[in-house]
Amino acid sequence: MTTGADDLVNRARRRIRRVQPAELSSVIAAKGLVVDIRSEAQRRTEGDLEGAVVVERNVLEWRLDPHGEHRLSQVRDHRQWIVIVCSEGYASSLAAASLVDLGFENAADLEGGFRAWRTWSARKVVRL
Numbered sequence: 001m002t003t004g005a006d007d008l009v010n011r012a013r014r015r016i017r018r019v020q021p022a023e024l025s026s027v028i029a030a031k032g033l034v035v036d037i038r039s040e041a042q043r044r045t046e047g048d049l050e051g052a053v054v055v056e057r058n059v060l061e062w063r064l065d066p067h068g069e070h071r072l073s074q075v076r077d078h079r080q081w082i083v084i085v086c087s088e089g090y091a092s093s094l095a096a097a098s099l100v101d102l103g104f105e106n107a108a109d110l111e112g113g114f115r116a117w118r119t120w121s122a123r124k125v126v127r128l
Contacts, residue, residue, distance in 0.1 A: 016097055018108060024051075024083065033075065042087050042114075049085055052085060057095060060098070080106065085117070096109040
């Protein structure tokens with residue numbers, strides 16, 4: 001039996017929490033870490049996510065390993081909330097599941113990715 005990419009994403013999502021765009025500021029306020037794994041080209045085209053730390057996907061596990069010598073200084077321990085953000089919320093699901101494998105208890109991704117956050121943010125501004 002072969003597994004497709006959609007199957008991998010669905011299995012990953014059963015193991016993580018999916019954070020809504022409106023919840024992102026609460027994660028940051030609670031000293032959680034928002035990690036933007038989009039490529040430089042995507043960030044240049046789509047824009048930056050304020051409050052997020054940029055970590056390329058290919059080094060994510062090394063930068064977030066609380067015991068690793070290459071970890072980010074913002075990473076405290078395996079109980080810390082870590083929310084992974086990609087463009088649309090697919091690659092981030094796989095990355096967050098990888099963090100569960102690394103021992104993180106509160107690994108999550110942003111449902112709908114940066115694009116969903118940008119849409120939510122634009123509606124929020126209009127409502128004010």
